[in-house]
Amino acid sequence: SQQGEEDPQALSIQEGENATMNCSYKTSINNLQWYRQNSGRGLVHLILIRSNEREKHSGRLRVTLDTSKKSSSLLITASRAADTASYFCATAPYNTDKLIFGTGTRLQVFP
């Protein structure tokens, strides 16, 4: 079964606005990662946050992690049309080597 659930399932915004996506998961984790997938392509790693970290930044991306609530959020600031893609969270459950992916959020950024 899926480890992560993301919401919203779909999000439409205008260029320049911020986009926030949320991810919830079920078990204790080593880390949580966010990936991006353009339509019909493979996934590309965006950012990794460890279980002992609460916030991390990379360029226009900001990720938070709340292990007590088993949730994470991805914020994309000043969005661009090129940010249009599906975004997935992936968790590394404690004591396993596999990554379990969430259901994804489809982001549409209109110029």
Place this chain on the structure above:
Amino acid sequence: GAGVSQSPSNKVTEKGKDVELRCDPISGHTALYWYRQSLGQGLEFLIYFQGNSAPDKSGLPSDRFSAERTGGSVSTLTIQRTQQEDSAVYLCASSSFRQGAELFFGEGSRLTVL
């Protein structure tokens, strides 16, 4: 190689036929993963390899699915007696470290079972 390579990129087959999907990971990556993605859906974990051994096969949907990895490099996912519900994109990824490191994905093999 420069990235993870998967072949074929597209495969159309008839119900009941066997198919083989191939993955060439990034050179030196010890971990290799197979996922399945149905249209508009998330990624379903199938199996992962550490070297040539597969510590976790829990995601394989049925005994029609099998995978092997040789020489710590190339992996083949085999689906026997394909069914229409096997139609999906099969994604391969590799990683250089254990315990949930960053994955590098191939572009996937799109399988259509008629």
